[in-house]
Amino acid sequence: MEKENKCIVVLSGGLDSTTVAYWAKNQGYSLYLLTFKYGQIATKEVKYALKIANKLKAPIRLIDLSSLKKIFTGVSSLCDADIPMTSKFSQPIIVPFRNAILLSIAVAYAVSINAARIFYGAQGSDEPFYPDCRREFYKSFEATARLGTDLVITIEAPFSNMPKSEIIKLGSSFGVPFDLTWSCYLNGPKHCGKCESCVNRKNAFAEAGILDPTEYNE
Amino acid sequence: MEKENKCIVVLSGGLDSTTVAYWAKNQGYSLYLLTFKYGQIATKEVKYALKIANKLKAPIRLIDLSSLKKIFTGVSSLCDADIPMTSKFSQPIIVPFRNAILLSIAVAYAVSINAARIFYGAQGSDEPFYPDCRREFYKSFEATARLGTDLVITIEAPFSNMPKSEIIKLGSSFGVPFDLTWSCYLNGPKHCGKCESCVNRKNAFAEAGILDPTEYNE
Numbered sequence: 168m169e170k171e172n173k174c175i176v177v178l179s180g181g182l183d184s185t186t187v188a189y190w191a192k193n194q195g196y197s198l199y200l201l202t203f204k205y206g207q208i209a210t211k212e213v214k215y216a217l218k219i220a221n222k223l224k225a226p227i228r229l230i231d232l233s234s235l236k237k238i239f240t241g242v243s244s245l246c247d248a249d250i251p252m253t254s255k256f257s258q259p260i261i262v263p264f265r266n267a268i269l270l271s272i273a274v275a276y277a278v279s280i281n282a283a284r285i286f287y288g289a290q291g292s293d294e295p296f297y298p299d300c301r302r303e304f305y306k307s308f309e310a311t312a313r314l315g316t317d318l319v320i321t322i323e324a325p326f327s328n329m330p331k332s333e334i335i336k337l338g339s340s341f342g343v344p345f346d347l348t349w350s351c352y353l354n355g356p357k358h359c360g361k362c363e364s365c366v367n368r369k370n371a372f373a374e375a376g377i378l379d380p381t382e383y384n385e
Numbered sequence: 386m387e388k389e390n391k392c393i394v395v396l397s398g399g400l401d402s403t404t405v406a407y408w409a410k411n412q413g414y415s416l417y418l419l420t421f422k423y424g425q426i427a428t429k430e431v432k433y434a435l436k437i438a439n440k441l442k443a444p445i446r447l448i449d450l451s452s453l454k455k456i457f458t459g460v461s462s463l464c465d466a467d468i469p470m471t472s473k474f475s476q477p478i479i480v481p482f483r484n485a486i487l488l489s490i491a492v493a494y495a496v497s498i499n500a501a502r503i504f505y506g507a508q509g510s511d512e513p514f515y516p517d518c519r520r521e522f523y524k525s526f527e528a529t530a531r532l533g534t535d536l537v538i539t540i541e542a543p544f545s546n547m548p549k550s551e552i553i554k555l556g557s558s559f560g561v562p563f564d565l566t567w568s569c570y571l572n573g574p575k576h577c578g579k580c581e582s583c584v585n586r587k588n589a590f591a592e593a594g595i596l597d598p599t600e601y602n603e
Contacts, residue, residue, distance in 0.1 A: 228455065228456070229452075230452045230453065230456070231451075231452040232450060232452065234447075234448045234449040234450065235448065235490065235493070237446065238446070238448070238490070238493055238494050238497050239493070239497065241497070242496070242497045262493075263492070263493045263496035263497065263534055264489055264492045264493040264496065264530065264533050264534055265493070266533065267489040267492065267529065267530070267533050268486070268489040268490055268493060270489075271482055271485040271486040271488075271489045272453065272456070272486055274481070274482045274485065275453070275456055275457070275480075275481045275482040275483070275486060276456050278460070278481035278482065279456050279457065279459065279460045279481065298532060298533050298534060298535045299533040299534075301532065303532055304529065304532040304533045307525070307528055307529040307532050307533075308529045308533070310525055310529075311485065311522065311525040311526045311528075311529045312482065312485070314516060314519065314521055314522040314525050315482050315484065315485050315516050315517040315522045315525075315526070316481055316482055316516060316517075317516045
């Protein structure tokens with residue numbers, strides 16, 4: 168297998184990164200998926216990532232960073248149930264520097280399997296709120312990765328300028344099984360329908376004019 | 386406590402990072418230590434890091450990234466006992482992008498405890514061989530950390546231009562208990578005396594003209 172053909176996709180199990188995986192497959196890449204436990208409440212997303220990997224018949228590695236929970240406790244509502252979950256963006260939704268942690272491990276994995284490309288699911292609707300979803304961040308990270316490995320590794324978020332509704336339209340064209348993706352920050356039997364991520368998901372399906380297959384609590 | 390006064394030291398339990406911790410304390414910083422299991426064979430170094438923290442009366446967090454062992458297996462002799470350990474530098478001694486992984490978690494920790502400075506033990510003797518010990522790497526990482534957090538976090542390796550022998554001299558002036566540091570890449574009852582890291586340690590003590598308190602197997 169050619170080095171150029173391999174790519175790593177950081178797959179959360181949400182719809183953005185899942186669409187990235189389908190997009191990459193459609194571009195002709197051989198997929199190597201990485202998913203993470205990092206202390207998030209919604210460990211269910213990891214199960215959805217595994218379902219997507221199975222659907223894509225792509226190898227996936229689950230990296231367990233649950234030890235980080237102690238760092239994110241008291242900091243992020245995604246990792247600490249005692250911090251109120253909000254329906255609109257609020258500072259505690261941010262898991263500080265999370266994407267850098269995940270990308271740094273993706274770079275190590277890229278070196279280990281001789282892959283030259285890493286894709287992740289940062290998207291345009293999040294870009295104003297989440298610094299580690301911005302192009303200037305991940306391009307700086309890419310430069311750092313090249314300095315830190317002496318290898319040319321490319322890091323891209325192909326949808327970083329695209330609103331979530333457009334990602335849904337694109338995903339729909341690839342046949343992404345959105346019912347096998349999990350966006351909710353909580354870990355209930357169904358999507359809560361109330362957290363920022365559920366609200367964004369609902370609104371994006373409505374904006375896209377595509378039927379939302381998600382079962383919400385409300 | 387002032388934000389400016391807090392610092393995080395990435396402490397491996399080896400003599401370089403231990404001297405960094407003593408140096409930082411000497412500079413007047415309040416120390417917050419971080420140590421890691423990342424799949425290394427020499428988990429004993431973590432125990433030494435805990436001893437140093439105890440000696441310094443500084444809080445330490447042990448972050449368990451043992452899940453990374455599966456990524457570094459087949460790649461680095463520090464994590465895979467089936468890869469021969471060499472006495473001189475060889476490519477498999479490198480754990481790819483390890484320092485970026487550790488620093489990215491240190492940045493998250495810095496955000497969580499409101500610290501503005503991170504120090505790690507990259508040193509001049511390693512600089513030609515290990516890309517993630519170079520100043521151009523960690524300064525690029527620092528720029529990335531600022532973009533990825535919207536905060537001004539400083540990352541320094543105060544000894545990155547200093548040979549190991551000079552670090553030993555400096556550490557000696559601070560009273561660093563070198564007998565409570567672990568350099569060996571293996572995990573035996575004593576330092577093996579043969580791996581690259583033991584050889585570097587031995588030679589550096591000899592160059593510094595300071596008595597090496599280490600018990601080596603040979």
